Amino acid sequence: MALIRMVVRAIMKNIFYGAEPPWGSKVKWQIVNRDLDYLIYRHYDALKDAVMLARDLQVRMVSIFSLLDDLCWVTCPWCPDPCCLAARVWIDFKDLLFLHLAGHPVPPEQLLSDFKESCRYWSPRGCMLPRISRPWVCTWHLCPTQKVNLRRKAPSVQEKMRHAVQRITAGRKVMETEFIRIVS
Ligand code: SF4
Numbered sequence: 702m703a704l705i706r707m708v709v710r711a712i713m714k715n716i717f718y719g720a721e722p723p724w725g726s727k728v729k730w731q732i733v734n735r736d737l738d739y740l741i742y743r744h745y746d747a748l749k750d751a752v753m754l755a756r757d758l759q760v761r762m763v764s765i766f767s768l769l770d771d772l773c774w775v776t777c778p779w780c781p782d783p784c785c786l787a788a789r790v791w792i793d794f795k796d797l798l799f800l801h802l803a804g805h806p807v808p809p810e811q812l813l814s815d816f817k818e819s820c821r822y823w824s825p826r827g828c829m830l831p832r833i834s835r836p837w838v839c840t841w842h843l844c845p846t847q848k849v850n851l852r853r854k855a856p857s858v859q860e861k862m863r864h865a866v867q868r869i870t871a872g873r874k875v876m877e878t879e880f881i882r883i884v885s
């Protein structure tokens with residue numbers, strides 16, 4: 702039990718914003734993912750609610766992917782100043798927990814190893830990660846052009862997007878709280 706508490710404390714230390722992105726080095730990334738695998742394996746039965754919450758998040762996220770693709774296809778390929786090159790975003794603890802609990806591929810490294818870099822998954826053809834494996838911020842963020850385009854869509858479509866983002870953001874917190882309650 703003492704070992705498990707040490708593992709949880711080590712993971713939680715990296716949740717908070719610091720001088721560099723959490724788990725920015727390849728070694729730290731491997732360690733946090735190994736530790737999460739271990740905790741989930743160790744508490745697998747007790748984590749069934751957390752797993753259900755992660756699967757519910759997946760359904761809600763997938764429900765807005767086609768809308769997000771529509772918004773992207775008419776803007777991003779011609780963008781003169783791609784936001785991903787300037788963004789200082791990373792996979793946070795909730796993102797990582799979601800990937801592990803819902804059984805999705807975990808990217809091989811954190812997006813950035815320090816804040817002077819741009820995201821390693823950007824390419825001139827767009828993001829190289831599947832949508833489901835990207836940080837949540839990369840999914841809900843719409844640039845000004847995309848916001849204008851969304852406002853031109855039917856009110857029901859706008860409402861669907863707004864509602865999904867709210868529910869997913871809240872659901873991520875519930876999933877994290879449930880995980881911490883079980884493993885700590
Ligand atoms: S989201 Fe907007 S700013 Fe970012 S690459 Fe697409 S069009 Fe450009």
Ligand code: SF4
Pocket residue numbers: 785788790812820821822823824827828829830835836839
């Ligand atoms: S993960 Fe993808 S969407 Fe997010 S900043 Fe990197 S390239 Fe952009």
